[in-house]
Amino acid sequence: MASDERAPVPNVPAVYLRPLRATYGIVEELLVVTVGYLRLVVEAIGAAIVGFGAVATAFRYVLSLLGLRDYSNLEIRLYLGRYLALGLEFQLGADILSTAVSPTFQEVQLLAAIVVIRTALNYFLSKELEREREQVSPEPERDALPTR
Amino acid sequence: MELYRAAVDVLRMFMLLAGSAVIFIGIARGLLEARGAGGRGRVARRIATHASLGLEFFVGATILNLILRPTWAAVAATAVTIVMRKLITLSLGRSARVG
Numbered sequence: 001m002a003s004d005e006r007a008p009v010p011n012v013p014a015v016y017l018r019p020l021r022a023t024y025g026i027v028e029e030l031l032v033v034t035v036g037y038l039r040l041v042v043e044a045i046g047a048a049i050v051g052f053g054a055v056a057t058a059f060r061y062v063l064s065l066l067g068l069r070d071y072s073n074l075e076i077r078l079y080l081g082r083y084l085a086l087g088l089e090f091q092l093g094a095d096i097l098s099t100a101v102s103p104t105f106q107e108v109q110l111l112a113a114i115v116v117i118r119t120a121l122n123y124f125l126s127k128e129l130e131r132e133r134e135q136v137s138p139e140p141e142r143d144a145l146p147t148r
Numbered sequence: 149m150e151l152y153r154a155a156v157d158v159l160r161m162f163m164l165l166a167g168s169a170v171i172f173i174g175i176a177r178g179l180l181e182a183r184g185a186g187g188r189g190r191v192a193r194r195i196a197t198h199a200s201l202g203l204e205f206f207v208g209a210t211i212l213n214l215i216l217r218p219t220w221a222a223v224a225a226t227a228v229t230i231v232m233r234k235l236i237t238l239s240l241g242r243s244a245r246v247g
Contacts, residue, residue, distance in 0.1 A: 054159065065173070073197040080204050080208065084204070110223070118211075121226070
């Protein structure tokens with residue numbers, strides 16, 4: 001279509017545009033704040049999962065060290081790796097949300113590097129979990145409750 | 149917000165301490181088991197499995213560190229920890245295959 005055949009743009013007076021711009025600004029600010037809080041919540045969930053996994057793994061290691069349970073180091077590592085992989089998934093979710101509100105190119109660059117690192121770590125963890133799960137026998141009966 | 153950051157920092161410190169303790173215990177137990185035939189291989193395996201578990205704790209600590217301080221230095225530290233961990237895992241797998 002030739003440019004002269006386009007529909008004419010109506011000349012909207014500035015007085016009508018002003019409230020529209022103000023509304024747009026408020027909505028944008030609201031969105032940035034909401035995404036910021038959402039990112040914080042997702043990140044906190046990831047951190048809590050990693051923290052809980054660390055405490056539970058340390059507990060298992062101590063039990064094994066004292067001879068109260070018979071976990072191998074590989075089993076204990078797998079146990080922690082599972083929590084780390086799950087926690088990392090949440091961290092990646094938080095990173096994705098962060099990209100929505102990162103204003104500068106510098107911040108986006110750093111965010112991209114963090115995403116790459118987390119993705120690589122998650123990939124390696126998943127691969128190792130997959131491979132080592134084949135080596136370790138299925139969940140032993142010691143964890144199961146005694147049945148009559 | 150400050151409370152959240154403090155809690156994450158405490159968890160990070162706990163993971164660093166746990167990782168260090170696991171590696172130290174691995175070395176100590178390895179040295180205690182060094183006597184007898186095949187002692188060298190046994191010690192190496194003992195230390196490597198503990199180092200691998202300890203590094204897993206360090207990886208968790210660097211993940212939490214990235215939350216607290218998303219800087220280029222933290223990214224580099226995480227990358228180095230991942231590479232170290234990967235190398236030890238590869239070495240463990242190789243020694244397991246060799247026997």
